[in-house]
Amino acid sequence: MMSDSSRPCDGQFKQHVLLKCYEALAKVGFTRYRKEDVDWPLEKGFHGWVGLNTGLYDEYVEVNPFVGIHLVPLMKFYTALEGRKYSRSIATYAIHLGELAPQVIGFEFTRETDIEKETARLARLYLDIGLPFAKSISSYESLQPLLQERVSMLGAYPERVASCLYLMGRKDDAINFTRDFLIKKPDYFKGFAYPFLNELSSSL
Secondary structure: OOOHHHOOOOHHHHHHHHHHHHHHHHHOOOEEEEOOEEEEEOOOOEEEEEEEEEEEOOOOEEEEEEEEEEEHHHHHHHHHHOOOOOOOOOOOEEEEHHHOOOOOOOEEEOOOOOHHHHHHHHHHHHHHHHHHHHHHOOOHHHHHHHHHHOHHHOOOHHHHHHHHHHHOOOHHHHHHHHHHHHHHOHHHHHHHHHHHHHHHHHHO
């Protein structure tokens, strides 16, 4: 019979590792609002966001930690205009934790890993390094330029920039940005831009 340490990693082991990660994060104070989702509620609709990307290999499960912000009013606003369901688990803006802590490449869990110890280390990094970063960008003024930098990536960043400007009270800037970007990327942006511009014009 094959020992546990020599067995290839599988989906069941990956699930076990992930649940232990969320358990460790909850232990240090993160809110576990679903079985496989945690965040840290801040003020004015901002949440410190946690994202655990995983890779499954025969030898190990890799967990890549991402950290950022989820802004409830912004996410609800633009997804409603597009007729999509709002999700608390989607980041408004996030980076790899390794950008803040160079020692973090990814966490590799083998069958021999001390999972309790490693998940506790992961949770501590989020608490000590990730959460202060999230708090540092938890204002519209801090978040807007970061979203702006990613506009060319598409991926809902143009929608977030326009919505952020609007929610900041910068309606003219929001309108001008939306009109300009609609000209550049009409096929991509029209599903958001038309209802957004109608919304703003009706509120003037």
